[in-house]
Amino acid sequence: MKNIENKFPGKDVSKEDIATKFPLCAKKHKNHKSKFKIAGVEFGGKNIPIFAGPNMVESKKLILDIAKNVKRNGAHFLRGGAFKPLTFPYRSNKYTETRELGIQWLKEAKKKYKIPVITEVMESKYIPLVSEVADILQIGSRNMQNYPFLIDCAKSGKPIMLKRHYGSSLRDWLGAAEYIMLHGNRKLILCERGVSVPHTHRETSRFLIDLQVVAAAKELTHLPIVVDPTHATFWRPWVESMSLASVAAGADGIMLEVHPNPSKAAVDPLQSINYQEFKKITKKMDVIAKKIYRRKII
Numbered sequence: 001m002k003n004i005e006n007k008f009p010g011k012d013v014s015k016e017d018i019a020t021k022f023p024l025c026a027k028k029h030k031n032h033k034s035k036f037k038i039a040g041v042e043f044g045g046k047n048i049p050i051f052a053g054p055n056m057v058e059s060k061k062l063i064l065d066i067a068k069n070v071k072r073n074g075a076h077f078l079r080g081g082a083f084k085p086l087t088f089p090y091r092s093n094k095y096t097e098t099r100e101l102g103i104q105w106l107k108e109a110k111k112k113y114k115i116p117v118i119t120e121v122m123e124s125k126y127i128p129l130v131s132e133v134a135d136i137l138q139i140g141s142r143n144m145q146n147y148p149f150l151i152d153c154a155k156s157g158k159p160i161m162l163k164r165h166y167g168s169s170l171r172d173w174l175g176a177a178e179y180i181m182l183h184g185n186r187k188l189i190l191c192e193r194g195v196s197v198p199h200t201h202r203e204t205s206r207f208l209i210d211l212q213v214v215a216a217a218k219e220l221t222h223l224p225i226v227v228d229p230t231h232a233t234f235w236r237p238w239v240e241s242m243s244l245a246s247v248a249a250g251a252d253g254i255m256l257e258v259h260p261n262p263s264k265a266a267v268d269p270l271q272s273i274n275y276q277e278f279k280k281i282t283k284k285m286d287v288i289a290k291k292i293y294r295r296k297i298i
């Protein structure tokens with residue numbers, strides 16, 4: 001291994017960084033793009049895959065209903081956490097992680113509606129269990145720089161989505177991605193999900209969507225970059241416009257939280273959209289994708 005220099009570490013990416021710190025993630029030339037398939041769905045090419053589903057896999061009935069509806073309306077992957085990073089530890093039983101049970105329900109939904117699954121894994125010891133159902137392991141923002149965990153996920157051989165931490169630079173994000181690539185895992189997708197900034201324009205909004213990072217990432221890395229307008233806005237009425245803007249900005253995929261009755265969602269009830277909204281937004285995103293990029297969503 002080369003002994004890399006870190007004489008001038010900066011918060012943004014330098015030429016030296018590109019050459020020495022993330023050579024596997026860095027573009028080799030201007031048009032270099034990673035293209036690969038996961039569960040038959042192409043990434044980095046003509047498709048802009050949609051990941052849709054609840055924040056949390058709350059019950060079997062809920063996940064089956066959502067799987068049926070999002071699949072029908074254009075989703076390529078069913079999302080939903082059985083293992084969840086919950087900001088505060090005090091929650092009633094009704095609102096807590098469904099863990100092993102949630103994984104079983106995801107399995108049933110996947111089988112019944114023939115839709116691949118992305119779900120979060122939070123600890124190395126659960127990688128085998130989560131991998132029983134996950135077509136993509138989601139590494140959440142809070143774990144983005146947990147390097148031993150990144151390596152364990154990489155070694156599982158499962159495709160990975162690496163969500164950006166809300167306080168991290170593109171430089172740190174690509175450094176984390178490099179760990180995964182270095183450990184042999186090349187089916188890697190990045191996901192922007194909002195960053196912490198002084199103003200988010202609503203009391204209840206915690207983050208700001210960083211669409212500039214899509215353009216910046218595309219300059220530096222060949223990896224596909226997905227945007228999650230749900231977590232970024234934290235506010236349902238803003239999800240549509242920011243989804244359309246994400247596609248216009250060049251996102252390679254979109255993650256959306258969908259719930260039949262969003263205000264009753266067990267986690268983050270302000271941010272989920274309902275089935276009708278999902279259908280409408282997906283159609284509009286498809287128009288933008290086709291008109292601007294000759295890419296397609298549905």
Ligand code: PEP
Nearest residue numbers: 081140141142163193231
């Ligand atoms: C999620 O997608 O369910 C999630 C917890 O996202 P993040 O890690 O971006 O907060």
Ligand code: MN
Nearest residue numbers: 055231267268
């Ligand atoms: Mn969340």
